[in-house]
Amino acid sequence: MSIFARTMLLGVVLAGGIAVGAQAQMHMDPAQPPPGNAGAAAPFGAPVMDQHLFFHALLDELEGRFGSDQSFRWEGEAWAGTDENRIWLKSEGTLTNGLLEDSQQQVFFSRAVSTYFDAQIGARYDVDSRPGRGWAALGVEGLAPLFFHVAATGYVGGDGRLAARFEGSYDLLLTQRLILQPKVELNFYSQDDPARAIGAGLSDINAGLRLRYEITRKFAPYIGVSYDGKFGGTADFARAAGAPADEVRFVVGLRTWL
Structure with a gap:
């Protein structure tokens, strides 16, 4: 297989992976925060300081x-x-x-x-x-x-x-x-x-x-x-x-x- 064909095949595989990931993200339960700290502040945004003088x-x-x-x-x-x-x-x-x-x-x-x-x-x-x-x-x-x-x-x-x-x-x-x-x-x-x-x-x-x-x-x-x-x-x-x-x-x- 030529270098050009291999490159095209790799591009198709990567594009398919991105599409599958996006589709899975769209169907994710909104009540469940994403892993890690990305959803720690959901659903009301980041915490605010209310101890002003x-x-x-x-x-x-x-x-x-x-x-x-x-x-x-x-x-x-x-x-x-x-x-x-x-x-x-x-x-x-x-x-x-x-x-x-x-x-x-x-x-x-x-x-x-x-x-x-x-x-x-x-x-x-x-x-x-x-x-x-x-x-x-x-x-x-x-x-x-x-x-x-x-x-x-x-x-x-x-x-x-x-x-x-x-x-x-x-x-x-x-x-x-x-x-x-x-x-x-x-x-x-x-x-x-x-x-x-x-x-x-x-x-x-x-x-x-x-x-x-x-x-x-x-x-x-x-x-x-x-x-x-x-x-x-x-x-x-x-x-x-x-x-x-x-x-x-x-x-x-x-x-x-x-």
Whole structure:
């Protein structure tokens, strides 16, 4: 057989082999991945990394309060981390007649324990015009059914002091830009603390109703009313200092985030 004939025969054999292989590939069960690692990512493609680092900061209250006296109030928080684990910083306080009151700074580590709730552990320090107090903190925060934002935190301080805080708020969309937000906070203490004018039991309730207009999602001025009520020994300390035990004030402020 000549060299030309042998070459043609080899070409026919190779072509037949390729055709048979292609036909077998077409009839392969799609539910069975090919051998080796070629089908390891099938049928959804290669795995992706979902542990990106994110950052968010919210200044929920930056407001002036007007009643029997005038005061300036702030409340905000920031967090950094992943979808599961985050570091939180929370800050709030009130400036009245040049005195800093009700100033609390908190730091937490949080971990997602369900789709809508995080468990938090950390510390709080009360630092203002009165003697400071340090606390260890443990709590839970998230969205309850119907998207109510709720938080419950327990605190352990020095000298056997215990405290608890419960918070709740809700954003009611009147329009896509006009939003009404009711908000309430309750504070409880296990024992009197005369140095900070705090009584045992239900110490105080801070509630508000704010109507904001979102010029953009990140920039929303608001107006509203706030109620500060003191109870038990805390009310007695306030009256002894010549301050009202409860008061309703008109508020004007700004809510912003990044």
